[in-house]
Amino acid sequence: MTPSSTLPEQIATHLRRNILRGVLAPGDPIKERDNALEMGVSRTPLREAVRILAKEGLVILRPARSPVVADPSLEEARASVEVLQALETLSGELACRNASDAEIAEIRRIFEQHSSLSKTAEGDALIDLFEVDMAFHTAIARASHNPALAETHAAFLARMWRQRYLSAVQRRARDRVHHQHENIVLGLEARDPKRVGAEINAHISALINNLVRLYAARDAGQEITSHEKGIE
Amino acid sequence: MTPSSTLPEQIATHLRRNILRGVLAPGDPIKERDNALEMGVSRTPLREAVRILAKEGLVILRPARSPVVADPSLEEARASVEVLQALETLSGELACRNASDAEIAEIRRIFEQHSSLSKTAEGDALIDLFEVDMAFHTAIARASHNPALAETHAAFLARMWRQRYLSAVQRRARDRVHHQHENIVLGLEARDPKRVGAEINAHISALINNLVRLYAARDAGQEITSHEKGIE
DNA sequence: AATAGCTTTTTGGCATACCAAATGAAAGTC
DNA sequence: GACTTTCATTTGGTATGCCAAAAAGCTATT
Incomplete structure (x- = not known):
């Protein structure tokens, strides 16, 4: 890659x-x-x-x-995502001002690729789906035309890689993600910073909610895991 | 050792x-x-x-x-400060929610120390003044109770150390800085995220304006520097 | 039989030797 | 005389060897 x-x-x-x-x-x-x-x-x-x-x-x-x-606690993950939220929101707002039409068109292309993959992806293809998802957010950060922002955003994305992965592959979240991505693209095409900012905020807030559920599920399964360890 | x-x-x-x-x-x-x-x-x-x-x-x-x-151009510096602005704004808002009373009291203490130093500082003492200034902003970032945020903020602060230093020691800026810091402290004590966010935004915006002027001045003196280089 | 102390082994930290790419200078050619 | 080409030197990249600290295992003593 x-x-x-x-x-x-x-x-x-x-x-x-x-x-x-x-x-x-x-x-x-x-x-x-x-x-x-x-x-x-x-x-x-x-x-x-x-x-x-x-x-x-x-x-x-x-x-x-x-x-x-690394094995971040829920609180650590939440803290990082909170920063990610601020960075992505700023990215979206700046992108409305600074992105070229070609960049926004590219973002739409990635969005549509993600949407079509999202309908069928299963098994190993989930990793591809996820990488397209990441590419979507990365493209927006780059479209801000702020290198420092894009770089820091990429760093936090990498940090939350696993968490976002676990969240992104859930079937239940896919429809919501599709609509939120769509709204973000529409907002960018309209060059409406308020709308893009609000949509991105909602998108990341949903991610936080997902994380809370994922961590709760993981902690519930923790005992089983420790049993298995004991058996080994 | x-x-x-x-x-x-x-x-x-x-x-x-x-x-x-x-x-x-x-x-x-x-x-x-x-x-x-x-x-x-x-x-x-x-x-x-x-x-x-x-x-x-x-x-x-x-x-x-x-x-x-590194020798950031004005555009690169502006880009970094833009990110710094988002990080500090988020810090202030979160600090309103999460900071302990003791932490806010500590921030006020730093503010007052900075104010009194600001009145008299000259020469080498300017470095002390500046370090207190940085401590003020760092304390707010820590008061957000978000370690990832505090860490990233510190990184950007270090990156902009030299630029902020050149800006902070200007006499003309000191009164404005005093009042803006004061408003930030008052906003924190009132635990009013909107107000703190707005004040921090204004504070950093002023920094950006200062940078524009500083770079203009530096570029004007650039020719002289290059002459000196030629002589060497 | 359990625990404390010692020894062995594992593992990361630092130094150094070797290699390849890039730069600058010198020489040869047009 | 200017430009190009080549070669030497500089400099970062990689491999490896040695050392010190920590972990694990063993033995001896209580």
Whole structure:
């Protein structure tokens, strides 16, 4: 997907995907020796890759300890999404002012691609669906013509990657997401900052609600998981 | 010699101070070999330190090229301050909801310290004045009780350190800053998010105006600087 | 049999050696 | 004399080796 120029970036992308797909579960340690040999690279670039993921908030660094895959509490996730909300709202408002017609047309194209995928996606295709979803939001951030904003937004998106993934693949949410995305696109085409801002706010608020439910479900299943661990 | 933290972090702090104090001028390359030997450390930790500063936006990384001390254009600075504005506004609004009375009292204390310093500060004391100014805004961000927000805010503050410093020490701005800070404190004590948000917005907007003037002045003096360079 | 202390092993941190790409200078050609 | 091409030097990127600290396992003692 990303023919990233530098090696550490490629490794980071690889690890990121593994974290997203659950191959590396939250709480798992990332041992630099093992992963380095496993991926056929040396420890140095892998080390840098881990720093990149740490900066994105996907892994936690501890002094003189194995980094571990981040496992944010509900409160931590909510706090990050709150910031994400402010960033995306600002993105939308600025995009109304600064985006070119071509950029808005591109955003609509991504929206329609997402909509059609959304109707059929299942199994592994869910990851594709999700990546299109992320591309939609990223395109809006870039259309703000504010590089610092787009960059920070991308960082928070990456940080909430897993949470948004778990939320986005739920069947029940898809219709709502479709309509909210549609309204955002319509607002951009009308270049109506108020409307876009309000729609994005509602969109992210729904995400927060989803997260609350997801965490509640996860915590309910926690006991079972610990039983399984005991059996192993 | 390991009182505070990890070695890369210490190196980053050292370089950061040098950048902010102007020892390393904007545009200067950071050659990892030279700096490493100069500081008596190896390239590996210095390399990591540079990455930390890059993440903070103080240095720019280019593929297969020496990193250079960032020298943001007016448009880049304006873009960053725009994000800072959104972050500080959100901080203020959340602080109205989440801050403890003690935290708000502390913010007032910082405000009053800043006000009294502002009346007399000159020369080197300007740095103290400025640091109190930064502490004021940082305290509000922390009072939001949103760690992700406080962290990101701190990052942008560091990124704009030099710009805000140049702006803050201007005599002409001091009265305005005093009144705006006062209104922010009053809004916080009344726990009125609308008011705090509006005041912070105005405060940062004034900063943007200041930056425009500062950059205009700097660009006017640019020719002289380039003459000096030519002589060297 | 349980626990405390010690030893072994694992793992991350730092230094350094090697490699490849980019830059600047010098020389040769048009 | 100017431009291009090439080669040397500089500099970042990567691999690897060594070291110190932490975790785990074992033994000895109570």
